[in-house]
Amino acid sequence: xxxxxxxxxxxxxxxxxxxxxxxxxxxxxxxxxxxxxxxxxxxxxxxxxxxxxxxxxxxxxxxxxxxxxxxxxxxxxxxxxxxxxxxxxxxxxxxxxxxxxxxxxxxxxxxxxxxxxxxxxxxxxxxxxxxxxxxxxxxxxxxxxxxxxxxxxxxxxxxxxxxxxxxxxxxxxxxxxxxxxxxxxxxxxxxxxxxxxxxxxxxxxxxxxxxxxxxxxxxxxxxxxxxxxxxxxxxxxxxxxxxxxxxxxxxxxxxxxxxxxxxxxxxxxxxxxxxxxxxxxxxxxxxxxxxxxxxxxxxxxxxxxxxxxxxxxxxxxxxxxxxxxxxxxxxxxxxxxxxxxxxxxxxxxx
Numbered sequence: 001x002x003x004x005x006x007x008x009x010x011x012x013x014x015x016x017x018x019x020x021x022x023x024x025x026x027x028x029x030x031x032x033x034x035x036x037x038x039x040x041x042x043x044x045x046x047x048x049x050x051x052x053x054x055x056x057x058x059x060x061x062x063x064x065x066x067x068x069x070x071x072x073x074x075x076x077x078x079x080x081x082x083x084x085x086x087x088x089x090x091x092x093x094x095x096x097x098x099x100x101x102x103x104x105x106x107x108x109x110x111x112x113x114x115x116x117x118x119x120x121x122x123x124x125x126x127x128x129x130x131x132x133x134x135x136x137x138x139x140x141x142x143x144x145x146x147x148x149x150x151x152x153x154x155x156x157x158x159x160x161x162x163x164x165x166x167x168x169x170x171x172x173x174x175x176x177x178x179x180x181x182x183x184x185x186x187x188x189x190x191x192x193x194x195x196x197x198x199x200x201x202x203x204x205x206x207x208x209x210x211x212x213x214x215x216x217x218x219x220x221x222x223x224x225x226x227x228x229x230x231x232x233x234x235x236x237x238x239x240x241x242x243x244x245x246x247x248x249x250x251x252x253x254x255x256x257x258x259x260x261x262x263x264x265x266x267x268x269x270x271x272x273x274x275x276x277x278x279x280x281x282x283x284x285x286x287x288x289x290x291x292x293x294x295x296x297x298x299x300x301x302x303x304x305x306x307x308x309x310x311x312x313x314x315x316x317x318x319x320x321x322x323x324x325x326x327x328x329x330x331x332x333x334x335x336x337x338x339x340x341x342x343x344x345x346x347x348x349x350x
Contacts, residue, residue: 028124036114059084096116222290250287275301282302293348298345303336
């Protein structure tokens with residue numbers, strides 16, 4: 001169904017075409033009227049050329065360029081362009097004879113000087129065709145660029161949505177894993193009716209608050225993340241009691257440094273979960289340093305060569321989250337020998 005907007009658009013385009021071809025007619029009368037006083041002859045000759053010029057131009061801009069040149073069908077474009085030029089040249093020759101036979105009555109001297117020259121007549125016609133075709137080609141290229149940009153934007157939006165969905169999925173896996181470990185520890189304390197159970201519940205509530213209200217943000221302050229790491233370590237100290245030897249240190253951590261939430265804690269979780277107690281102690285060293293616009297995270301725990309280390313859900317998801325959040329802006333090295341399991345992570349500014 002035709003709409004008012006569509007009708008107005010087509011009417012505007014028609015008016016523009018009419019105005020343009022009126023301008024071409026004016027150009028023809030001025031061009032062929034050079035050194036001639038017979039305005040009637042010049043106008044009639046120009047009007048005779050107009051259908052030839054219009055038809056040739058429209059064949060190029062509405063058929064040959066969009067259907068063949070833009071689609072890189074160069075052979076067919078060249079072939080049909082040759083046919084068009086041959087036919088239009090034949091019609092241009094007829095226009096010269098029209099000027100000689102009908103307008104000057106076979107009196108060569110009565111013809112407008114420029115209209116006698118077949119080459120000048122052809123130049124006038126094909127100049128209009130070339131100019132309009134060039135404008136059409138430019139317009140199509142600009143339209144193609146605009147469509148390409150829109151497509152790229154849609155692809156980027158889709159990638160961002162997919163990235164958000166992947167991150168949400170990974171976080172959903174991380175949270176139950178973390179809570180499962182902590183609740184297991186609390187369960188053990190409750191069975192023992194330990195005096196530290198209330199303090200443990202308080203620290204867990206702080207961590208739950210962090211999970212519920214902070215972890216959905218793309219980035220949080222590194223200082224906040226460190227505070228919750230400390231709460232987690234305190235919970236583990238209660239669980240391991242005298243069998244834990246842990247050293248946690250930070251250097252050069254300012255208040256404006258940000259990091260993706262829950263990015264470091266799973267590494268620490270796995271050190272407690274998979275670390276080996278040697279000589280009655282599980283030894284863990286953790287260091288977080290900020291320098292040269294990068295966060296350096298190092299952790300090592302006692303391990304044995306014979307033990308087969310399993311990444312578990314936490315570390316596997318951390319690798320995926322790093323790829324999503326810090327792609328090409330992080331370095332992760334995990335090494336294991338007969339004594340220690342080590343993780344070295346560098347996060348560059350994003």
